[in-house]
Amino acid sequence: MSELMDFLSMGGYAFYVWTSYALTTIILLGIVIWSSRQLKQSRTQAIRRAQQHRKR
């Protein structure tokens, strides 16, 4: 348990280290999610267009 506490406290720099890692996670995860959403959207649009095309 104390080992975990030691790890989390980062030798007294917990605030700086963990805030940096948290911000990085938010930004990078944000861009990954944004990109995959765009791809999904483009896919559904392409499928819809294909179906409309066939009906005609």
Add this chain to the structure above:
Amino acid sequence: MYRFADRLAPWLAGLCVLCLVAGLYLGLVVAPADYEQGDSYRIIYIHVPAAWMSMFVYVVMATSSAVFLIWRLKIADMVALASAPIGAAFTAVALLTGSFWGKPMWGTWWIWDARLTSELLLLFLYLGYLALRGALETPQSASKAAAILAIVGVVNIPIIHFSVEWWNTLHQPATITKFDKPSMHISMLRPLLLMVLAFQLLYFHNLMVRVRALILQRENRASWVAELAEKNHV
């Protein structure tokens, strides 16, 4: 091309997560504390990869912009457009983590030294590129104008890299200049290289996702796009 990217994607993602987990474990848990900076130096494992990628992505963006201007390859334009937001994200990460490292070690969040200022300029170049693409009405002229901006901005890259050698800065010189004798102990260096690889893979995976989305949007009249979209992912 498109199908190849589709197949490759899960492999890239898997390898990226693997490197990320290994790099973080080795960097945060296994690597020893620094003799001067204690545990605060562990920010390096995201700061340095992000800073490297911010420059690497810009070089990719400028090169593909040049290829687009000269050969008029549509795919090159898409690569440049898809790279810009990813590069901006890496630049923001480098600046923010640098700030959170500078406060405890240097004693300040921000200082207008040559390295920090030129990296901030890089962020504005990315944002300017994206704004230019959004602002101009016709996609054709937006592509061309933005490509010129990207190419001109590439002179900032050597300035960022050499700023710590050319001028007096608060920022320290590069740690890894040559592979034979880096100024970092091997137990600390290994996780750093793993993290660099992880960020590199993250970029390529993300780039391919964005380029595929752009292909589907732009080539909407091509029959193969419709066919593919129907067959693979209903």
Add this chain to the structure above:
Amino acid sequence: MTPKRKQRLMMVCLMLCGVGVAVAFGVNAFKQNIMLFHSPSDVAAGAVKPGQPFRVGGMVIDGSVKRSSEDLAVTFELTDHAKNIPVSFTGILPDLFREGQGIVAMGAIDEEGTFIASEVLAKHDENYMPPEVAEALEKAGKMPGTRANFDSKTVQP
């Protein structure tokens, strides 16, 4: 390669060369402004007037740090291995401040030539190693030097 493409390639190259040369001239002209700090040699050569605010950078000389027993006042000497400058500061020093360490201070020199600092920032180097390794290197007298030397980039007035 078609002539048209060749022409576009030339255009791109010319554009890059033009911008590169312009930036090189600009950067050279503003060299003094881009430098974050002056070295003690600059100060000794009279680059700055008393009272004029600027930054000075150098190594804290071993054994020169004297702390006041009542308040946070501290005095020390900075060197660039050529000239020294005495500095006095009242306030909280960054974690990395120690003798033999590089620092950058903001402030101005008074009439006697002492630098009165309002802010002190620590400059760390590019070497990272575990404490045991540092100790061993220290014993062997093989501590790596930093490439961030303070004497190579002086700005003459």
